[in-house]
Amino acid sequence: MNDRYRMDGHKLLWHLDRVKAWGRGERISPLHIDLGITTGCNLACTYCYGVLQGRAGYGTNATKRFDMPKEPLLRLLSDAKKIGVRSIALIGEGENTLNPALYAALEHSAKISLDMSLATNGILIRQDKAEIMLSSLKWIRFNISSATPESYALIHQTHPEIFYKVVKNAEMLVKMKRGNKHHATLGLQMIITKQNADQIIPLAKLGKQIGVDYAVFKSCSDNSSKSLDSPDNEYLEMEPIFSEAELESTESYSVVIKRQKLRNLGLKDYTSCNGTQFILAISGNGRVFPCGHWFNIRQDEFLMGNVITSPLEEIVKSERYWEVQKKIQAVNVNHDCETNCRQHYINQFLSRVKDGKINLDECEVPEETPAHINFI
Secondary structure (H helix, E strand, O other): OOOOOOOOOOOHHHHHHHHHHHHOOOOOOOOEEEEOOEOOEOOOOOOOHHHHOOOOOEOOOOOOOOEOOHHHHHHHHHHHHHHOOOEEEEOOOOOHHHOOOHHHHHHHHHHOOOEEEEEEOOOOOOHHHHHHHHHHOOEEEEEOOOOOHHHHHHHHOOOOHHHHHHHHHHHHHHHHHHHHOOOOEEEEEEEOOOOOHHHHHHHHHHHHHHOOOEEEEEOOOOOOOOOOOOOHHHHHHHHHHHHHHHOOOOOOOEEEEOHHHHOOOOOOOOOOOOHHHOEEEEOOOOEEEOOHHHOOOOHHHHOOEEOOOOOHHHHHOOHHHHHHHHHHOOOOOOOOOOOOOOOHHHHHHHHHHHOOOOOHHHOOOOOOOOOOOOOO
16 A cells, blocks of 8 residues: 555544534534744745745745744644644744754654654754654655756755755654664655656655655645646646656555545635634744635735734634634635645545535544544
């Protein structure tokens, strides 16, 4: 089974208690939070939705950047655990290794038994902090969308030499994981664009060479105007490439192709979004939104609160939070939202529940439990 992590799907079947509460109309806490702890990034990748929205602080290490302070960050993690959040992924909105408070946050999450993960471009991974990362995180994913220095420089808009630094850091984590017998899952991720389709098979081979646990290939998230020129139609023509890449899989290494999104032409087969009640997004400046799409557009409409100034529990229980959740359900998901969004898989499931096509009381949980079940 290549997709042992159930990346090309969802894991709500292992959280039916929360889904049933939602089905009864209860005001639920999110199961998962996508958390940014900085607003800046040291790259400006060509496929980046943040760059598309013109967010400040991209392509720089220092200027126009805000790092979430340590104390509010630790309080946020404790609050999340308290209200029933089961996982937090440090996957946005910038490059979270830029924030010095990252390592204190990882240690705190481990102390309170809150599942945490990190997506990173891998440039600033520190060997002296690697032990903390490997012992505190459930998974670490390197966002590397090319397998050669030249292509890497083009896609990630940086110097070709940075490619070697990222590969070296990935190899260092693999070596430390094996030497100290850590259980953190290590992976690579490629966002497929028109510029890097020739890198799919080489990256699948590179992942095996480095010794990571998986390499995952996914579609580009774009706006309805296709400002990022996402190759939605071309994805269908790449099937022979995907199949060849999957041949690199072994018992210990998975090549995962997220076909469901790659085949949907950037369209959604449901009319409303309910997924933001299960997956919430918090910006690096502490602002809480239903999802990251609203970080830099229509903010006055969808801002729910700020965890730097208010406890997460207070925000989630506020009338404002639930007013925004209701407003989200009226959004045109095929016009006003980004394509292939974070909530897409669970929205497909929830829409079928809402339409009566799935009876939650009759749902059977699959016998084989995927890895990282709290990352829904």
